[in-house]
Amino acid sequence: MYVFRDGKRTVSGAELVSSLLSALGRWLIAPEQEKEDRALEALIAAGELECAMLDGGSNRLSSLHACNVASEITEVLARALLTEQRDLLSSIIQKAEHIAPAATYEVAVQEGFAYYALHPRKIAMLLDELEVQRPMAVIGIRSIGVTLSAVACASLRLRGILCRRITVRPTGHPYDRSLEITPELREWIEGSRDAGFLIVDEGPGISGSSFLAVAEALVKCGVREQRIHMIGSRAVEPAALRAPNAAERWTRYHFHVLQNAPLPPAGAGEGFKGNGRLWREYFPCEESSMPASWTLLERAKFLSDDGLSIFKFEGFGHYGEAIGARAKLLASSFFSPPYLGNHRGFGQYELVPGRLLTLRDRSPELLERMADYVALRSNAFASKIPQTPELERMLRWNWQVEFGEELSIKETQLRAERVAVCDARMMPHDWLCTTGGTLLKLDAGIHGDDHFFPGPCDVAWDVAGAIVEWEMRGEERDRFIREYEARSGDAIAKRLAPYLLAYSTFRLGWSKMAALAMQGQPDEALLERDYQRYRAVALRLRHQQNIERGRRSADPDSSLRSA
Incomplete structure (x- = not known):
């Protein structure tokens, strides 16, 4: 997927x-x-x-x-x-x-800095534990390896260890990357004959092939395998890596893993177990509406030591700054909990008492509140970054993989007329009814521009997401669309149908992939539940859209909304 x-x-x-x-x-x-x-x-x-x-x-x-x-x-x-x-x-x-x-x-995107709380200090902490004595030649794998390798060199030099640094970018298929040995690279390696070699990157990813490409290039240049060390951000089972013969190749080299736990911000108390289980631990949640979580990829979260706020990792540097700007605007517009700033990459939010919504809370007042919210985002978070063509490729690919048939060009044509950083999480459990009765949007700053789709895209993604997640049909759905159009001035109805299909197809793919990754864990059943629901929604939507296309062929003036 x-x-x-x-x-x-x-x-x-x-x-x-x-x-x-x-x-x-x-x-x-x-x-x-x-x-x-x-x-x-x-x-x-x-x-x-x-x-x-x-x-x-x-x-x-x-x-x-x-x-x-x-x-x-x-x-x-x-x-x-x-x-x-x-x-x-x-x-x-x-x-x-x-x-x-x-x-x-x-x-x-430097993913460890943007999504996964990979603080560069962890490199220095690990090197302190390894007690390196000999000169080292450090190779950073671009992109994030540029910064991590610089920190590795700085740490070694501060302890009096001679150190040289270079960065490289392996190329080729993600599962079978290789590194071109240029004359300049060979000369650099040969100039480090007496050193140990340290390869630095986040990961490894699914294949491990970038690390292997660099290590094997060193061997081709005459470096003994025993002198090659790799530093990554996660422990792996070599047999699970998807590079060819990964299990046998990986074990030839020394692999060291950075500290997994994030470096907490000042004022943070205990981290939430499983990270993604935050709302299930703090807010009561019915079994039937229990949110599923791909906990391995959830952002790190901490409860403050006074219990009055939460810290959620939002990104170091400019990554967190962009999310913080969105959080401030939403809080000042009374759509989200008060935002208290970013500390060590963690956004801090006031923990507002209340209950999470369920489908039973669907009402005309809620639809109006959601229409207000999406309309605000469509203007306030307009994006200079265009919508990626990947979004259409995702729809075509996931549909073919799941259902064994190709969608037509028209079905996958995602017209981008009002591109913004969407919310991308319009589920009931991401809305809070405070004890005072105010409806607040939770988790509103991150997901529209994170590691997953959609990225900056037409606001139709959020309108479609609200319709799918709140199971709106018929007049209720039409009313929500009208409410949004009236508030935004955006005639969205004519371009909405492909986004409904794209949203549900992405969510079925995400849930299916997450369920496989969480095999044997409590969330596997919840993710499988979601996968089956999104799959059924996607099939129903396409069936309805095929019927509507037939109607339009017979009557060109028929409304798109009748689907």
């Missing part, structure tokens, strides 16, 4: 440099309690710029010089993060101001 999106975006080089300079400026004047957050923001911006320049650079001397300057900045900032010193920031700002980037770059 196709549920993870690519997330790459095209960014101007000037914007990347400007982001770095802004982050450096904020760090330079940050009060003591914000120093670490601002330092991490600047380091991530530097690593992102370095990665973009290395991926998009040419062999011209000016380009190579700019890449070297960017690499130097990342390494200096990594050291500054670990030492908590700001004495070199003014000189770093001057160097950054003179970087001449290319016009545009393609930038990937």
Whole structure:
């Protein structure tokens, strides 16, 4: 099933440099309690710029010089993060101001920093445990490996260990990547003959092939397998990796896993078990409406030590900043709980007492409240990033995999007329009725722009999501559409049908994939329940849409809404 999106975006080089300079400026004047957050923001911006320049650079001397300057900045900032010193920031700002980037770059999301609470300090913590003694040659796997490798080098150098750093990007099929051994790479490896080799990245992913590609390239250049160490962010069972002969290949090298538990923000108490079970632990929930969770991929969460707020991981640096801006606006518009800021990548929200909604709460008043909410998002969170063509590919692929037939071009044509960062979680259990009777939207800032689909897309995704999740049909559905159109000025009805199919098809794919990943866990049955429900909805929607197309063929003036 196709549920993870690519997330790459095209960014101007000037914007990347400007982001770095802004982050450096904020760090330079940050009060003591914000120093670490601002330092991490600047380091991530530097690593992102370095990665973009290395991926998009040419062999011209000016380009190579700019890449070297960017690499130097990342390494200096990594050291500054670990030492908590700001004495070199003014000189770093001057160097950054003179970087001449290319016009545009393609930038990937650094997933560990954006979604999975991978704090770079964990690299230093692990290296302290390993007690490295010999010189080390550190290889970062781009993208996130740029920043992680810089922190690894800084940590080793602070302990007096000689260290060299380079970054690489393996290419090819995700399950069978390879690394081209360029003359420059071979020369770098041969210049590190007496060193141990340290390969740094998040993951490994499903296949492990990126780590293996780099390790095996080292072996081809004459490095003994015993001298190759890999550092990743999750433990794996080699036999479960999907790269060819992964079990046998993986065990040739030393693999070290970073600390799994997130570094909690100040004021955090105990973490919620399973993370995704937060609402089930804190709010009473009926068995029939128990929300399912893919707990392995849920964001880390903590209850505050005073029990009055919760911390949810929203992202380090600019990733968390974007989510925080949405959370502030929604809170000030009285659609979401009060937002108390981002600390160490965790957004803090006031814990408002109340109960989670169920389908029995569906009412005209609720439909109006949801229409108000979606209309606000359609304008307030309008996106400069266009809707990805991946969304249509996801619909076609998942439908064919699940039902063994192809959808027509018209059925998968997702017209993007009002692109925004959607909510993407319009389920009943993501709405709260406070003890005072106010309806608040929970979990509203993250999911429309996370690791999964949809990413920034037409607001029709949320209108479709509300219709599917609240099981609206007939006049009730038509009323909700009218309420949204009246509030937003967006004539959405004519483009809605493919989004209904896309939403339900994505959710069936997500639930099916999650159920397989959670085999043997309590959530497996809940995810299987959801999969069967979304599957039935998708089939019903397509049947109704086929009937409606037949009606329109006979009567061109028939309404789309009659489906």
